Amino acid sequence: MLEGLVSQESLSLNSMDMSVLERLKWVQQQQQQLQQVVYQSSNNSHELLQILQFHGSNNDDLLQSSFSPFQMLGSGFGPNYNIGFGPPHEAISRTSSCHMEPVDTIEVLLKTGEENRAIALKNKRNPEVKTRGEEKTEKKIKVEAETESSMKGKSNMRNTEASSDTSKETSKKASEIQKLDYIHVRARRGQATDRHSLAERARREKISKKMKYLQDIVPGCNKVTGKAGMLDEIINYVQCLQRQVEFLSMKLAVLNPELELAVEDVSVKQFQAYFTNVVASKQSIMVDVPLFPLDQQGSLDLSAINPNQTTSIEAPSASWETQSQSLYNTSSLGFQY
Amino acid sequence: MNTYNMVKQRFIKKWINTLHMLDSSIEHPLNVTERKNAIRLSSDLAIAATRSGSTVWSRALISRSGNKTTNKPMARRILKKARNRMKNRCNTLRRNGNFTAKSGTRKRTDLLKSLVPGGEVIDDKDYLIRETLDYIVYLRAQVDVMRTVAAIDLVTGNLTNDRRNK
Numbered sequence: 001m002l003e004g005l006v007s008q009e010s011l012s013l014n015s016m017d018m019s020v021l022e023r024l025k026w027v028q029q030q031q032q033q034l035q036q037v038v039y040q041s042s043n044n045s046h047e048l049l050q051i052l053q054f055h056g057s058n059n060d061d062l063l064q065s066s067f068s069p070f071q072m073l074g075s076g077f078g079p080n081y082n083i084g085f086g087p088p089h090e091a092i093s094r095t096s097s098c099h100m101e102p103v104d105t106i107e108v109l110l111k112t113g114e115e116n117r118a119i120a121l122k123n124k125r126n127p128e129v130k131t132r133g134e135e136k137t138e139k140k141i142k143v144e145a146e147t148e149s150s151m152k153g154k155s156n157m158r159n160t161e162a163s164s165d166t167s168k169e170t171s172k173k174a175s176e177i178q179k180l181d182y183i184h185v186r187a188r189r190g191q192a193t194d195r196h197s198l199a200e201r202a203r204r205e206k207i208s209k210k211m212k213y214l215q216d217i218v219p220g221c222n223k224v225t226g227k228a229g230m231l232d233e234i235i236n237y238v239q240c241l242q243r244q245v246e247f248l249s250m251k252l253a254v255l256n257p258e259l260e261l262a263v264e265d266v267s268v269k270q271f272q273a274y275f276t277n278v279v280a281s282k283q284s285i286m287v288d289v290p291l292f293p294l295d296q297q298g299s300l301d302l303s304a305i306n307p308n309q310t311t312s313i314e315a316p317s318a319s320w321e322t323q324s325q326s327l328y329n330t331s332s333l334g335f336q337y
Numbered sequence: 338m339n340t341y342n343m344v345k346q347r348f349i350k351k352w353i354n355t356l357h358m359l360d361s362s363i364e365h366p367l368n369v370t371e372r373k374n375a376i377r378l379s380s381d382l383a384i385a386a387t388r389s390g391s392t393v394w395s396r397a398l399i400s401r402s403g404n405k406t407t408n409k410p411m412a413r414r415i416l417k418k419a420r421n422r423m424k425n426r427c428n429t430l431r432r433n434g435n436f437t438a439k440s441g442t443r444k445r446t447d448l449l450k451s452l453v454p455g456g457e458v459i460d461d462k463d464y465l466i467r468e469t470l471d472y473i474v475y476l477r478a479q480v481d482v483m484r485t486v487a488a489i490d491l492v493t494g495n496l497t498n499d500r501r502n503k
Contacts, residue, residue, distance in 0.1 A: 231445040241476040248483040253372035255490040
């Protein structure tokens with residue numbers, strides 16, 4: 001049974017690797033496309049380039065960018081677009097602005113602290129691109145820049161489809177997007193503009209947007225097209241994760257003769273240091289850590305993991321006996337960076 | 338990344354609490370399977386409590402796990418904690434009667450509904466996908482934390498055993 005699990009996990013992890021690479025390429029392509037758009041457009045391009053320079057390495061963690069779709073919804077990218085950009089904004093704003101109704105749940109998901117929520121709301125209402133340039137060091141801005149570029153990339157693709165509409169756009173779209181209550185959809189040339197088809201199109205676009213987010217989260221979804229295939233991938237992934245939880249709980253049961261986690265003896269700093277060491281070694285926690293390189297006894301073979309990681313495990317162990325902080329005493333170090 | 342780490346931090350705190358509660362109410366000795374069930378149960382409860390909000394899956398997971406524990410008062414205690422937090426964020430399910438699907442998608446959607454806790458009551462496909470998204474992210478966090486704890490346990494297992502034997 002365990003061998004079967006091993007092969008399955010390694011398969012899924014391999015697909016995770018591929019998808020990370022593919023996503024890297026995709027975002028680089030987006031950047032290139034975006035730069036092309038920028039060069040073709042008017043004098044506001046230098047602001048865009050500033051933003052582009054921010055997100056150099058935004059792809060080292062799969063989940064970081066998988067959270068960015070959520071933050072895309074949470075931070076109003078609509079108004080951020082249309083102000084501060086001259087002629088290009090008309091072309092970019094041709095895409096439908098998304099209704100912000102999932103903000104509640106997804107903001108809850110993302111930002112648990114009150115201050116974070118305040119920042120999100122502030123960024124929603126603050127459409128100035130220039131102020132964003134001042135806050136270079138903030139992580140949020142990095143993510144917003146990334147989401148903005150990905151949105152621009154998407155809109156750029158739509159631009160090439162029907163670029164004749166660009167000249168006919170008015171700036172009414174800017175004021176429309178600022179109202180986040182309604183779904184605003186601009187009809188393309190030659191398509192029906194009656195109420196029902198608009199609503200239908202909006203609904204379809206919402207679903208496809210969700211599918212896109214799922215593609216970011218579920219690894220290996222990029223190769224599959226069509227709803228059935230993607231649903232297959234999602235189902236597979238959820239089953240995989242559930243089996244992992246099952247297996248890990250069995251492992252913990254084996255390792256702990258009493259019903260407690262030995263982690264409680266560990267000081268907080270060491271535990272957090274383990275997390276940060278893992279991430280700092282360019283090996284994301286989510287991806288490509290060989291989860292089950294098991295030998296016959298079923299214990300985890302630590303030597304198969306990245307050597308950086310093993311040293312980080314052993315270094316704390318020396319000082320665990322000397323320090324005795326409890327795990328509940330969580331300081332703000334370590335988990336923030 | 339900041340928020341993901343915060344999620345993991347909250348999860349592990351809750352998990353330890355839940356495990357303690359379970360530990361005090363169940364009589365020892367336990368064999369491996371019972372220990373595994375207890376760990377799994379406490380972990381599921383903790384991850385659902387971490388997400389305690391307006392998601393269907395977290396509420397369904399808590400009620401499902403609450404039925405599994407044989408000890409009723411303790412289950413009620415755990416459920417009460419989570420329910421109090423959720424009471425303020427009631428979210429009515431949207432029921433869309435216009436849901437039509439082709440057969441292949443229908444089968445898969447049904448399968449997905451069976452996987453995601455609480456998915457059976459969701460009719461709207463859009464909402465189901467959103468719930469799945471949310472569920473996947475938190476499931477991922479759960480797996481990450483458990484994996485880390487298991488790795489740490491492996492290293493410190495000998496240390497703690499020696500300490501206890503002394």
